[in-house]
Amino acid sequence: MLNxxxxxxxxxxxxxxxIHLFNTAFKEKRGKDNPLPFGACMRAMQGRFKFEDxxxxxxxxxxxxxxxxxxxxxAMFKDEFCAKNKIFDFPYFLKQFGRFKMSDPVVEKxxxxxxxxxxxxxxQPFGCCEHCxx
Numbered sequence: 001m002l003n004x005x006x007x008x009x010x011x012x013x014x015x016x017x018x019i020h021l022f023n024t025a026f027k028e029k030r031g032k033d034n035p036l037p038f039g040a041c042m043r044a045m046q047g048r049f050k051f052e053d054x055x056x057x058x059x060x061x062x063x064x065x066x067x068x069x070x071x072x073x074x075a076m077f078k079d080e081f082c083a084k085n086k087i088f089d090f091p092y093f094l095k096q097f098g099r100f101k102m103s104d105p106v107v108e109k110x111x112x113x114x115x116x117x118x119x120x121x122x123x124q125p126f127g128c129c130e131h132c133x134x
Contacts, residue, residue, distance in 0.1 A: 014063040015045045021066070022090060025073045029088070036090045048094045064097070075100035 019041045026034045034041070051060045064072075076082055076093055079100055113122040119132040128134060 015042050017066070018063060018069050019045065019090075021070060022073055022093065025070075025077065026088065026090075029077045034090060041090050044091055044094055048097070072097055072100050 019038065022041075023034045026032075036044075045063070046061065049061055049063050051062065052058070053060060073093070076096070077088065082088055082092075112125055114125045115121070116123045116129040116132060116134070118134045119129060121129070121131045123129040123131065
């Protein structure tokens with residue numbers, strides 16, 4: 001007699017989704033596929049986000065949120081060190097995860113100068129003219 005067991009619902013594996021997001025960004029930015037095989041990416045992620053609770057000895061695997069993952073992927077592709085050394089591989093990304101910073105746009109500071117009424121040379125808008133002293 002054949003016993004029918006209830007089919008267990010498979011849990012959604014976050015790693016697959018996050019690796020897909022990385023591979024999509026890699027293809028978009030680099031113009032080629034991620035050279036690291038999918039299985040190696042899966043194992044690398046499990047090793048990186050696996051923690052052991054010191055008190056209980058329980059092993060906890062906690063993956064980042066999709067938003068934080070995407071922010072880090074974008075930041076890696078804009079990172080000066082990565083661009084200079086052409087390091088855009090998955091193992092480096094995992095190793096440095098959480099350390100990539102989105103660079104703030106550089107604001108160029110310009111001095112505001114006005115023309116002195118006395119000598120006609122450019123000077124700071126406040127205070128005395130450096131050239132004629134008035």
